[in-house]
Amino acid sequence: MNESTRRERPTIGQILDQNGVGRRRFLKYxxxxxxLMAMPPGATRAFAQQLRAARRPTVxxxxxxxxTGCLESLTRSFAPSLESLIFETISLDxxxxxxxxxxxxxxxxxxxxxxxxxxxxxxxxxxxxxTKLNGQYGTSAGHSFIEQLREAAEGAAAIxxxxxxxxxxxxxxxYPNPTGxxxxxxxxxxxxxxxxxxxxxxxxxxxxTLISFLxxxxxxxxxxxxxxxxxxxxxxxRCYRRRFYDRGLFAESFDDEGARNGWCLYKLGCRGxxxxxxxxxxxxxxxxxxxxxxxxxxxxxxxPGFWDQGGFYEPVTAKLFRDSGQIAGAAAAxxxxxxAAALAANRRKKKLSAAADKETSS
Amino acid sequence: xxxxxxxLQIRNPGTVPGGNTIGGGVQAIAFEVVSALDKLLxxxxxxxxxxxxxxxxxxxxxxxxxxxxxxxxDITLDLDGPTRIRETAFAGVxxxxxxxxxxxxxxxxxxxxxxxxxxxxxSEDITxxxxxxxxxxxxxxxx
Numbered sequence: 001m002n003e004s005t006r007r008e009r010p011t012i013g014q015i016l017d018q019n020g021v022g023r024r025r026f027l028k029y030x031x032x033x034x035x036l037m038a039m040p041p042g043a044t045r046a047f048a049q050q051l052r053a054a055r056r057p058t059v060x061x062x063x064x065x066x067x068t069g070c071l072e073s074l075t076r077s078f079a080p081s082l083e084s085l086i087f088e089t090i091s092l093d094x095x096x097x098x099x100x101x102x103x104x105x106x107x108x109x110x111x112x113x114x115x116x117x118x119x120x121x122x123x124x125x126x127x128x129x130x131t132k133l134n135g136q137y138g139t140s141a142g143h144s145f146i147e148q149l150r151e152a153a154e155g156a157a158a159i160x161x162x163x164x165x166x167x168x169x170x171x172x173x174x175y176p177n178p179t180g181x182x183x184x185x186x187x188x189x190x191x192x193x194x195x196x197x198x199x200x201x202x203x204x205x206x207x208x209t210l211i212s213f214l215x216x217x218x219x220x221x222x223x224x225x226x227x228x229x230x231x232x233x234x235x236x237x238r239c240y241r242r243r244f245y246d247r248g249l250f251a252e253s254f255d256d257e258g259a260r261n262g263w264c265l266y267k268l269g270c271r272g273x274x275x276x277x278x279x280x281x282x283x284x285x286x287x288x289x290x291x292x293x294x295x296x297x298x299x300x301x302x303x304p305g306f307w308d309q310g311g312f313y314e315p316v317t318a319k320l321f322r323d324s325g326q327i328a329g330a331a332a333a334x335x336x337x338x339x340a341a342a343l344a345a346n347r348r349k350k351k352l353s354a355a356a357d358k359e360t361s362s
Numbered sequence: 363x364x365x366x367x368x369x370l371q372i373r374n375p376g377t378v379p380g381g382n383t384i385g386g387g388v389q390a391i392a393f394e395v396v397s398a399l400d401k402l403l404x405x406x407x408x409x410x411x412x413x414x415x416x417x418x419x420x421x422x423x424x425x426x427x428x429x430x431x432x433x434x435x436d437i438t439l440d441l442d443g444p445t446r447i448r449e450t451a452f453a454g455v456x457x458x459x460x461x462x463x464x465x466x467x468x469x470x471x472x473x474x475x476x477x478x479x480x481x482x483x484x485s486e487d488i489t490x491x492x493x494x495x496x497x498x499x500x501x502x503x504x505x
Contacts, residue, residue, distance in 0.1 A: 022487075024441060029442075
């Protein structure tokens with residue numbers, strides 16, 4: 001790409017100034033973003049400065065083997081506020097679900113956008129990539145999804161894999177995985193990849209990740225390439241029902257006294273202890289509620305292979321006991337681990353104490 | 363089975379589940395506020411507690427609000443939705459609530475400071491104000 005032909009892209013600060021957006025209005029928006037990202041509120045001003053200095057990005061959004069649920073979720077995070085203005089400053093140059101153009105015109109628009117911002121655009125992907133039969137399970141415009149992904153990834157500054165399918169294969173990769181579905185990171189290995197898993201992901205986590213990338217580049221990621229700001233804690237760690245788990249108070253069915261009292265849903269299959277996500281603090285539907293608050297356990301939809309982790313209503317420890325046919329005791333076993341450890345420590349202590357007494361008396 | 367025959371009972375959504383097991387979290391926040399006030403007095407350092415990031419049962423949030431109460435100052439700014447800045451009944455402890463135009467809470471925190479940081483005028487705005495006022499005094503218009 002010839003540098004001289006690139007369009008000079010304004011900074012987000014310049015765009016906001018042109019639209020008469022005052023600094024306090026922008027600071028308020030950034031206060032919301034830093035709260036989402038669990039950054040200390042004192043960091044808001046510095047974050048606002050970084051974001052103002054960021055240049056208007058080009059975004060290419062490519063759906064693959066997907067259900068459009070992630071895009072539905074993402075578009076619902078656009079409140080009629082400053083957030084929409086910031087996202088209007090993003091040049092969303094290709095999304096075949098949202099754009100009016102179709103067929104050759106749409107493909108030409110994508111190629112033009114890629115040429116124009118080669119090496120600088122953000123590539124957002126949703127859906128898994130089918131790999132069996134040389135990728136023929138998924139094709140568009142005469143090319144397999146694998147070919148399209150490789151072509152678009154080549155000129156990307158970074159790739160954001162939105163949803164559990166793009167991140168780890170998701171439902172497409174569930175046993176027996178007939179299409180050989182995989183996540184983006186199994187195909188593309190030479191570009192920064194940020195996974196934003198979930199089925200769908202929390203809308204604010206998706207937009208927060210993009211805004212964070214604009215302000216300061218690729219955020220700190222965990223071993224599954226998820227931003228630690230949103231996926232750094234388990235659901236269980238941040239759950240308001242955690243205190244009941246600690247006290248051994250569990251709902252045993254969805255209509256018993258424990259369920260009505262809001263006790264821990266561990267025995268009813270809640271995967272909060274093994275699931276990293278921000279549902280417990282950001283919540284859903286504009287912060288209205290979230291599954292555990294509504295009385296249902298977490299399904300673990302932001303974890304790799306979540307469809308194949310056993311029944312949704314079995315305790316998370318059940319899979320450990322499946323082979324030996326001891327599922328019924330799995331919940332008790334999981335809960336008993338802590339108690340057993342304490343008991344063993346107590347026994348060791350008594351044994352040592354008895355040995356010491358024996359030595360003293362002899 | 364019809365919907366009418368399902369023995370559902372609607373409980374008061376304002377009550378805290380588990381009754382007497384709740385309260386520790388509210389107390390912990392209150393002690394943190396006391397500690398932040400001490401720090402403000404001794405060193406001048408301000409503190410902020412992000413309420414949105416704390417795991418709270420549905421009734422606990424209101425419990426903290428009730429505990430801190432309302433002081434003399436209550437300011438509402440219209441910035442793409444209301445931003446409400448209230449001094450609580452405890453001087454130097456501010457309850458700050460940012461909502462969007464649809465009423466969705468964007469951020470909510472307790473700030474312990476002499477004046478909330480959000481109200482402090484940024485230097486860039488002062489620089490711009492100097493230029494604008496000078497231009498006006500010289501009879502010119504300035505963007």
